[in-house]
Amino acid sequence: MKYANQHTYTDVRPYIVVRAITDKTIEVRALDSERDPSVVLEAYAGGYCAYFVNQRQQKWIITENDSNPVIRLRLSKRHGWRDASGHKYKLADAPIRFYDYNF
Numbered sequence: 001m002k003y004a005n006q007h008t009y010t011d012v013r014p015y016i017v018v019r020a021i022t023d024k025t026i027e028v029r030a031l032d033s034e035r036d037p038s039v040v041l042e043a044y045a046g047g048y049c050a051y052f053v054n055q056r057q058q059k060w061i062i063t064e065n066d067s068n069p070v071i072r073l074r075l076s077k078r079h080g081w082r083d084a085s086g087h088k089y090k091l092a093d094a095p096i097r098f099y100d101y102n103f
Contacts, residue, residue: 002016002017002093003015003016003017003091003092003093003095003096004016004017004026004028004073004081004089004090004091004092005089005090005091005092005095005096006087006089007088007089007090008087008088009100009103010100010103011100011103012096012097012098013030013033013097014030014031014033014062014095014096014097015028015029015030015031015071015089016028016031016064016095017091018070023075024074024075025072025073025074025075026072026073027070027071027072027073028070028071028072028073028089029065029066029069029070030065030068031062031063031065031068031095032062032063032064032068033060033061033062033063033097034060034061034063035058035059035060035061036058036060036061038059039057039058039059041054041055041057041058041101042054043101051102052101055100055101055102058098058099060097062095062097071084072084073089
């Protein structure tokens with residue numbers, strides 16, 4: 001797998017795998033992401049201030065940035081891939097960025 005996506009509640013942030021140290025330890029670097037302005041999200045009054053009905057259609061422009069710090073992930077039998085702070089990651093073939101506007 002070339003990418004590791006960080007899952008924080010309902011948000012997802014993309015990382016790229018820099019190198020594999022062992023079978024249970026890898027190093028990753030955050031990817032920069034900018035929301036594609038061509039997709040307009042529809043907001044309606046409700047919730048805290050608005051409800052976005054088409055938030056699953058959001059698109060992101062994802063680019064590599066070598067100046068982002070490298071962090072180390074370790075694989076646990078019970079908890080999967082985690083960083084030192086306990087954030088959860090899932091390995092994937094493609095980077096994923098999702099921001100939950102309704103949370």
